[in-house]
Amino acid sequence: MDDTKTRIARNLDTQFASMGFAAPGVDSLRDGADVSLRTLYKYYPSRDAMVVGALEHRNTAYLDWISGGPETGIEHVLHIFNQLGAWLENVANTGCLFINALAAYPNDPEIRAVAERHKDAVRQVFADRVEKISPASDITMLAEALLSIHEGQTNMAMIRGAEAAQITALHLAQTLLQNEGIQ
Amino acid sequence: MDDTKTRIARNLDTQFASMGFAAPGVDSLRDGADVSLRTLYKYYPSRDAMVVGALEHRNTAYLDWISGGPETGIEHVLHIFNQLGAWLENVANTGCLFINALAAYPNDPEIRAVAERHKDAVRQVFADRVEKISPASDITMLAEALLSIHEGQTNMAMIRGAEAAQITALHLAQTLLQNEGIQ
DNA sequence: CTAATGGTAGAACGATCGTTGTACATGTGA
DNA sequence: TCACATGTACAACGATCGTTCTACCATTAG
Incomplete structure (x- = not known):
């Protein structure tokens, strides 16, 4: 292997x-x-x-990293932000590797493709987890918003530290989900 | 000049x-x-x-770009996300120049300093605007959260387009502010 | 007229870049 | 034992890099 x-x-x-x-x-x-x-x-x-x-390695490594966690309730979704926080704290706090690659080579179609594929995969993880705990909600919108919070956490961690970024992201996600009646 | x-x-x-x-x-x-x-x-x-x-040029140019707008109500704060959206749509949609620089030179203290200074300035803009429309709220927390949304919008625009990222960011900011009783 | 200022053009430097070459070592299955 | 796959070490290629050089031009104040 x-x-x-x-x-x-x-x-x-x-x-x-x-x-x-x-x-x-x-x-x-x-x-x-x-x-x-x-x-x-x-x-x-x-x-x-x-x-x-x-x-491509990072894509599979990160999707693996955020898998698992609590299977029910809002924690099933918040697990992603906890795992991202742990990654930023313990593995690397240098922003999103895909965004960084896209920034370094803005006109490379292959890099753009792999970056978009990765973000789509993370968005799908959010969509699946939201659907599992609240099948009736606006899953498309929530997945998009949760991914946006996820991106914000990654960027903020570079500037304000991993822990502060995680607290803020968790607060935002909780507010968003509770506003949709999910808890 | x-x-x-x-x-x-x-x-x-x-x-x-x-x-x-x-x-x-x-x-x-x-x-x-x-x-x-x-x-x-x-x-x-x-x-x-x-x-x-x-x-350093971008710092002043962007702070200038997001100035002005409605003087009262929630729109006083949301103006920033509208202006960021307009920037990403019309000027450049290649992520945050400061984050990109930090990603390219992760160990350069001068670049880190100017990036942190810029983000602090944007956070202060959010803090000032929140305080103006709602002096009694938790300004520190809200400024931090609004900056996080701001960072998420910037990243998301690279992947999903400027318009979609703006809609999501506005929705997140509205939810956050209304949850604090601001509208 | 002169001197200073602030600009241009373009050659040239050593160093480093991405890439390819040659030559050799090791373990493994037939 | 032999062929072969898979690895190492390291020299060398031309191209490009960041930087500095010399030489020249235009404007303007004393």
Whole structure:
């Protein structure tokens, strides 16, 4: 399961998260990936491909990270914000890797595609969780709003710290859901 | 008023916003700034200084952009989200320039400082506007939450479009304020 | 007329970039 | 034992990077 390509992708993810997309050269990425330059290029034949590989790894890693949690009540939805908070606190607090990649390469269609796919997936997680606890509510609107809170939390954490951002996001989400009669 | 240095800063802002911080080299920045390389380096003696100069320009430009609007009622606060929406629709929809800079140079203290200063200023705008229409409310909490919505709108616009992000942000802000008895 | 100011054009520098090449080591299945 | 897949180490390529250089032009105040 943990084959070479996956291990490289995980290390690339870590590297881009901590150094940004502009700074690290391929030599630095190879150091972080802990493989030879030849092997690195074998699996990711260009620096662009390394960026995309890191994003694809992050997509599955993050969706896995936010899975689980309480199965009933409003906590089933709020779990996402708690997990995001834990990620920002313990893994990396450098903003959303997808947004950062999109900002670094605004005109790259492949990066835009993988970023949109990821955000759609997170939005779908919110939609599924809202539907599970309140099938009659306006699920489309709520998923959109919850994703917006999620994005706000990610950005705010960079500026004001992970904990403060999490408290604010939880408060916003609770207010939103309770306003729809969900609790 | 529109001296050479200001004009350069405005053009650098535009350039970084449309191309990101990684891609454009100094030669490209000079093209966009529409001055000679010598003059560019005279006012901004390194590429890092050009980044900071663009951010400082953006700080004043954005604070100016969101000023004004209705003087009473909830619209006094919601004006900010309308103006942000108009910016994302008509000026640039490439995320927050400060967050993007922070993402590109995560370990640069000067860039971190100017980014934090900017977000503090926007938060203060929210605080002032909330206090003006509702002096008795929990201004600190509301300013923090409104800034979080503001950040969410900026990120969401990149993925789902400026208009959808604005509608969601307005809905969130209205729900938040009405929940505090403000309308 | 002169000197200073603030600008332009463009060549050139060393360093670093992304990428590819050659040469060699290791383990594994036939 | 042999072929082969998969890995390493590291030199080297041309291109591009940020930065500095020399040389020249236009305006204006003394």
